[in-house]
Amino acid sequence: MSIEQVEERMSEMLDDLESLNATVKFVCKNDGVIFLDATETPAVLSHEDDMADCTIKITTQNLEKLLAGKLDPMLAYTMGKLKVKGSMGIAMKLTGLLH
Structure with a gap:
């Protein structure tokens, strides 16, 4: 993908x-x-490389699996398939919103 x-x-998930x-x-x-800006209504996606509250480093393939529910976010984090910089609280909240 x-x-x-x-x-x-x-x-589709905005x-x-x-x-x-x-x-x-x-x-x-x-x-x-x-770049997801969910401080706006409606939320906006872009390709800006701005500062964010939370930055997630992941391969496109693993992000696709995450969005499809085929990769558990906590397992991916533990295995080093994704890295989080910034607010871990926002990353945890995001985990509940992705499906």
Whole structure:
């Protein structure tokens, strides 16, 4: 799956992600950045490389698995498949919103 397809999948989830009320930057190795601004109503996705409340480094393939429910976020974190920088509380809240 390409980063554009991942972004499209995330776009379908924006209504749920609005309750996050924070900014999250997904840094997909070799594919770029997806920036979620859930402080806006409606929430907005972009490719900005701005400062975020929480930054998640993950491969595009693992992000796709995460969004599809095929990869447990806590297991991925424990195994080093994703790294979190910034607010761990926002990352935990995001875990409950992704499905």
